[in-house]
Amino acid sequence: MSTYVRWFSEIGIEDVPEVGGKNASLGEMYRNLTQEGVRVPNGFAVTATAYRHYLQANRLEEKLHGYLDGLDYDNVEALQKAGEACRKAIIESEIPDDLKEEIVANYAKLKEEYGENLSLAVRSSATAEDSPEASFAGQNDTYLNIQGDEALLDAYKRCLASNFTDRSLHYKHDNHFDWAKVYLSVVVMKMVRSDKGASGVMFSLDTETGFKDVVFINAAWGLGENVVQGTIDPDSFYVHKPTYEKGFRAVLKRRLGSKELKMVFTDTLNTDNIAVEYTKNIETTPEERSRFCISDDDVMVLADYAIKVERHYSEKAGYHKPMDMEWAKDGEDGHLYMVQARPETVESQKKGDILEIYHLKERGRVLVTGRAVGTKIGQGKVRYIPDVKHLDQFQPGEVLVADTTTPDWEPVMKTAAAIVTNKGGRTCHAAIVSRELGIPAVVGAEGATKILETGQDVTVSCAEGESGFVYEGILPFEIEKVDLSGLPKPKTEIMMNLGNPDQAFSLASLPVDGIGLARMEFIINEYIKAHPMALRHPEKVDDATREQLETLSRAYDDMVDFFVKTLSEGVATIAAAVYPNPCVVRMSDFKTNEYATLTGGKFFEPEEDNPMIGFRGAARYSHPAYEEGFALECAAMKRAREVIGMENIILMIPFCRRVEEGKKVVETMAKYGLKKGEKGLKIYVMCEIPNNVIQIDAFSEIFDGFSIGSNDLTQLTLGVDRDSEIVAFDYDERDPGVLKMIELAVEGCQRNHRHSGICGQAPSDYPEVAEFLVKLGIDSMSLNPDSVLRTIRDVVKLEEKLGRK
Template sequence: MYSALASQGVAVPNGFAVTADAYREALSRDGVADKLHRLLDGIDKSKIRQLAGKAAKAREVIYKAMDTPLLREQIVEAYRQLEREAGIGVAVAVRSSATAEDLPTASFAGQHESFLNVRGPKDLFEACRRCFASIFTDRAISYRIDNGFDHFKVALSVAVMKMIRSDLAASGVVFTLDTETGFRDVVFVTGCYGLGETIVQGQVDPDEFYVHKPTLSQGFRRVLRRRLGAKQIRMIYGKRGSSHATSTRNVPDAERQKFCISDAEVLSLAEIAVRIEAHYSKHAGVSMPMDIEWAKEGVDGKLYIIQARPETVASQRSSDFYETYNLKGHGPVIVNGRAVGEKIASGRTRRISTARDLAAFRPGEILVAPATSPDWEPVMKIAAGIITDKGGRTCHAAIVARELGIPAVVGATHATEKIKSGTDVTICCAEGDMAASIRGRLPSTLPGRQ
């Protein structure tokens, strides 16, 4: 991304990559591949304990295999070069990227590990090894099986990028289409205070902005629509060490009542996003809507792009037809939130607070949680719908719900307090931006495709 976009005037933090060749080399020696085949061949992902046990052993195999003097030397030297440019002990983000990741039809969202605020060569090498090992997280193994990917034909690389001090400012996500309808003439921007992981993890309700592409290209710089989010917490740099690299703080009420970035910054992000979309579309030979992460530097206020990948759900819909769902009935509304998708679903609720609660989940239930985690995806795949206390349309719960084709209500404040397990509810996302969780199972119709 740095080599492709920096030359076009898009600000991208410098860094380096540990290529997938390093991973492939590790598999080719010391019987590593044979050990992995014995663990993974014929694995049944429905047997959760077996999957967890074999996945942990597979990660340990890769973690050990990546510990070579040559790789350590190369990573340390690359980091020293970055220190010469950015200062001793420069903080970096360490992100995994699989060769099958971010394809036009499969996002692999959250399947592999990333680490923030990593400092020093020792901690960096450790983070890189853990990234490589994360190719065999339980959820990544399950995802590859569900999507027909061969475990041994997918490799993993690691990107190391200088951290932007967005902990002192703001960050967020940009889509170059509307995530719910697939409408391609808008740029959808979300933002929050601090590091953007809180948006992705669904820990905050972000600010939202829409910009109209055609009028923007004609020089009319206006934000089409804006919505103030609650922005409950801010993620900041923590103490040194992998377990305390980041921490969260409550955002004062006065700041929550303000948008985290200005209209001028929204428009700048929209222009950058359109430029990125044009670049990757030209490279692909087809229109390529993008999913982009941005960060604002707290020291000088500059906007940076820290990730760009193809959007994998709304852009794949056929433009030849659309589906319309209608709710046939009324009932008391329990909670409201942001609509994800345009469908309606009914079912019995199951409240999930921690991973320990997942074993009780049954197919066809409505998952109710403060937020979702990538580790929950085997359960999300059998849910009829999802309701979360927090989060916006670019959080993990929203992305996975779209990919699975199920409705979700995100940012439904106090949902886990108001909805107990075993409650019959109907999720309605068919009536605009806002969705409702309604008590009882109400009938609905799908008139057909138009």
């Protein structure tokens, strides 16, 4: 048996003290998950015993103590000097002969498995690494595409020396690790040729919100360092775990990243024929930027890996253990490999049921936008730091603005009020560290270093969904803290209105009974940006518009595929936030003037004097001018329910004027694959026109439920245009006539055993309307997210007063 080397098949997670977190986890996966179909490249660990042997044989301990004992870690210059001296001492020492022989002999064995042309990944694995308390993300060095005995031995020495980089020393100090007791083991494993393929990171939860029902994957061309360090904007994907486990195989949500660079290998050698530069970045081609770097099938394989890894580690720990993983796709054999797994170190460490919600009380001028990290708000004066040499200029409490960050920046990052970077996705270095420190960050904010000026007051908001905003000035905000453990559940169902998929996961922890109104319009407006008929018939628009449509849909099979996938994934993301509770999705309710503003819309929409009561809602769906557009909506909803697996989606028809129109819409939906009652499909109707109330018995024969739209019902009952400022004083949902209409609607639902709900603005704005609805015995109220918690408390008190429990 080897003294200094242990193969992956011989080690597991319990061997961290001897082989470090990275090796232990690779061994754990290799031993336990390869038989379940998770691919892990084979390799071996050069142990912590070997590290201690190296130090002792070269009498290095005394030298290292001399450099580091009494060091002021906050003195950047002193830290740099001490770290450099430590690394030089290690690299200039010799590997003991017995250790050298074992490393070379085991490399030869690995070549027997993979062939003489095998190249290696040589990676540091610190013995305190990847504990739940600290990620050690990017603290120690990795060397890739290593071939030959001398190159391997050189890379081994460099890994040992990286235990004493400035960033690694400071990180150990900050996390109360004794540097003399953090030993360096080294991973020697088959190199996955992702330089010719793709790579990235993934998490078994959503990193920003802690939402546990998804796998979150980031991907880029080439080696994974660009994703980790945040030098590029990667592709991202979500997969919904509960529906995956039920057998559905579809991406829940995707975003095309620009992937500006690709890291590949270089052959820069020194006079001893040993690589001095291992990698280089090259620009990606326009074609590579315009398409996703992995296929949907690849995403499903990765999701399978992530679920199996999380399940294994959770079973071993005896509690739910979200995981942070690295993967690589080999461009030579086409296979996907797991190359690292460690416990997720931020969201999984949060304890208790205290929900903190940050609310920006007013908004200012938006200076830059990017990807939000976390859900907090930070503010202060901007400090632009161009490179590591200028770090000493940074003052605690400032907003750090940089092109990108590396582990060397961590000593100042922890003192920042917020962080903004030009580059990076939500799993880049700046994002990982900000998350760990609980500091809001906006990454991938293109042009931030040119637009934001040192000394300028800004507010950095990550409290508005996946997009992060940097506002001009110091804006007021508040933090709402709610103890969910003591929140009682009312008998009346409290649901939530939500149209923005980017906010879905951050609101998933609210104690609601589902989504009462998910509007399609936001997704069409913000993500698709094009008129459905223009995408269906690009030949009917002019050349300039057709070019815009082609640009929007370039990452998809065709324009129809773009519409169907984008709409289905947007809606499914909202439904996933409350799964398996119901999610009521309203089919499109744009008015003609709103549709006309979409790309290509002017070629298909008539001009109307009063669009508010014109060609909108149900009237459009079977009309020759829009039926093909409605068919695309139906295809998207069928995909969301039957391919992605969101069977909790209930569809709702807006602005249905007449009973005959209702019948025609239900027939049209069946024609396009959405048959009421089939696969549990329910179809509701908006109750927002007086005729819906007057003929509620007849409408009840067609639809499964009603959702009162108090906005339009008020408008049409009182004869007030709600868009007109001059008569705004006459628009009041609390008018006795409006309340009588609502009362008749609820009674009609009860009489016909149909679901009754309300999704208009009234109960969100007026507690007295919510009280009125509870007294009527309405089944559900759907509210804006910011009024959910207040209304739950009010409804519980009222129900107790009425003797309902």
